[in-house]
Amino acid sequence: EVQLLESGGDLLQPGGSLRLSCAASGFTFGGYAMSWVRQAPGKGLEWLSAISGSGESTYYADSVKGRFTVSRDNSKNTLYLQMNSLRASDTAIYYCARDGKTVDYFDYWGQGTLVTVSS
């Protein structure tokens, strides 16, 4: 059974940094691209970033390019999202998702982790 479990969400002040993790199980992790998607309270979905199965290729939405960095450790079956210079507008539930095909569609999603940025 495919499982994705995010962790690392927290309450922090503007300007702070945070690293989210997504532990994967039930499939060959390195064989799939992975993405991060967020959802602000009461709002829609926003794709943030993707990384290829090998980790060699990364993709970012303009809204987070230069502030967020996606990475993965295939030996640990774990996906990461390093978030810097956080703003109140980054407050959201952050989901990791498995790409059925790179930056195309997401066939499995985690339950999400909440990041709150507030002074």
Add this chain to the structure above:
Amino acid sequence: QSALTQPASVSGSPGQSITISCTGTSSDVGRYNYVSWYLQYPGKAPKLMIYEVTNRPSGVSNRFSGSKSGDTASLTISGLQAEDEADYYCSSYTSSSTLVFGGGTKLTVL
């Protein structure tokens, strides 16, 4: 990259059919057959319902179907059921090698 345009809400009675539109541009929906649809219940993670315009993942009811014409993709739900009441989002790959979602549509089953 601007969000794809979806109606804020649609409604229908049990047994009826409804269609949700998703309008993009020639740089995303109009250029690629990489449109997907997701269902999301309140407080839950999204669930893939349609991928690459017309394909249904295993386990998704055949009451759900997708199509595309020009810059607009559509999700049709036939034989509407109470359990279909949820938020629906479309997404598309873009010419910038990114992905964009629609703003979401709330489906109400009357």
